[in-house]
Amino acid sequence: MSRLSTMQLPAETWIPASWDEYLQMLDDLVDEKAKTYYNKGHLRIEMSPIGNDHASDHSILIYAINLFAAIKEIDLNGKDNCTYRRVGVREVQPDVSFYIGETADSVPWGTGIVDLDQYPPPNLVIEVANTSLEDDKGNKRLLYEELGVDEYWIVDVSNVELLAFTIENQGSRRIRQSQVLPGLEISLLEQAFQRTRIMNHGKVSAWLLTQFRNRE
Incomplete structure (x- = not known):
């Protein structure tokens, strides 16, 4: 999962992803104010102000x-x-x-x-x-x-x-x-x-x- 694809991920929906892809997403969002969730092969990002x-x-x-x-x-x-x-x-x-x-x-x-x-x-x-x-x-x-x-x-x-x-x-x-x-x-x-x-x-x-x- 590249930085570009990570930045394009839709917010507030569950997306299929491996654990390693989830950790990469966390690295890419380190400067962003976002809440993140992961559950058995799916991730979710919440970036609403x-x-x-x-x-x-x-x-x-x-x-x-x-x-x-x-x-x-x-x-x-x-x-x-x-x-x-x-x-x-x-x-x-x-x-x-x-x-x-x-x-x-x-x-x-x-x-x-x-x-x-x-x-x-x-x-x-x-x-x-x-x-x-x-x-x-x-x-x-x-x-x-x-x-x-x-x-x-x-x-x-x-x-x-x-x-x-x-x-x-x-x-x-x-x-x-x-x-x-x-x-x-x-x-x-x-x-x-x-x-x-x-x-x-x-x-x-x-x-x-x-x-x-x-x-x-």
Whole structure:
């Protein structure tokens, strides 16, 4: 796969490719702001610019989860756009991911790409979907099922909705309360997203703090 053909690859679609071709593509895109995925002989590139709406939901969600964990005294380590790799088979770069509880400290400081043959997958993976919703609900959900994460969330930016799935035995089902963050209601996070449409994050953060404390 030459540099020219790599630069001409269509974005936001799954393309047949070997693992070596995928690695070459990563070298060619080293200066580009792109998210990349690989799953058993197919690659995907996402190069859409990150706009205000996507970035805002991304930001408040990270704050909400960290705040909830702090109040509930849950051990947790969050990753923003971290790359997880199972050499030759799969690679993912979710918008947000978390190691929670007993696995919170699984990946030591100084680690680059997280080798899933050496470290466990994150407990919670989140994709913020503005232009990628159908793939996030379809192929990526299947990918994360096979990867063995415990929970997968999709933020539907346009519809102000949070789709949460628990994953067991390489399958998934919808949930309305997190199992990896016990007591965290999905509806409460959706309310927070709704509030960000009419007020700033400082006010929404104060509201979240009150809501979490009232539920102790």
